[in-house]
Amino acid sequence: MEGKALFEAIDAMPSYKRVSLAIEEQIISGKIKPGEALPTEHTLAEQLGVNRSTLREGLRALENAGFIKRAGAKKLIVSIPESSEIAQYTSRAMSLHSVTFAELWEMMIVLEPLSARYAAERAPKDILKLIEANVAETEERLHDDATIIRLDVEFHSLVSQATQNRVLVLSEEPLGLLLYNSTRRLYRASPKARYRLLEAHRKIYEAIASGDADTAETWMRKHIEDFKRGHVIAGFDFHGPVRLPGADG
Structure with a gap:
């Protein structure tokens, strides 16, 4: 012994x-x-x-x-940690665990349509104005990759904020950070993807603004499904790990 x-x-x-x-x-x-x-x-x-x-x-x-x-x-x-601080920590942890795009998408297809539905039912006027401004700027800056990606992440963050559900907000932010890099690569491989994004964001905003929860949820689901389809068509590894911004240059 x-x-x-x-x-x-x-x-x-x-x-x-x-x-x-x-x-x-x-x-x-x-x-x-x-x-x-x-x-x-x-x-x-x-x-x-x-x-x-x-x-x-x-x-x-x-x-x-x-x-x-x-x-x-x-x-x-x-003090209470800011949601952005929590998101940074969580997204880094998921990246270190080599979370795949498939795993991330499975959560998106559940959370994002639900956020759109609740946003249509609950969105306060100040958040609606921010979403409207986001869509308008997206249209103006459609060919500026860096800006359009930032606006894409911001759009989904604003929709989650419009739900007035803090659990949804805290869940969505780290997903947005992880998806930033994937979105950047998608626009490089498929320039037309930005036009589909603009149409979806406009339809989602209009449905939220009019209080049409069913249409908001339907369009958000189409948007998230299209996001996956674009990655598959572009030849990205759907089951590969999602990298944080800057990880692939």
């Missing part, structure tokens, strides 16, 4: 991670609420039983994750 390991290594989580997890747990549990100030570094270090340098490293991790923000040189305020 002498040469055989009987025990696994003891958890060697760095001290700063223990600090950040301890504070994060208090935030998530609601014991410290968004907008409230954290105790001073001196008090936190004493309560957590760590030195100031370890504490500061843990606080930096929380700040990077969006759980706290600075209000002046020494004051730290509890």
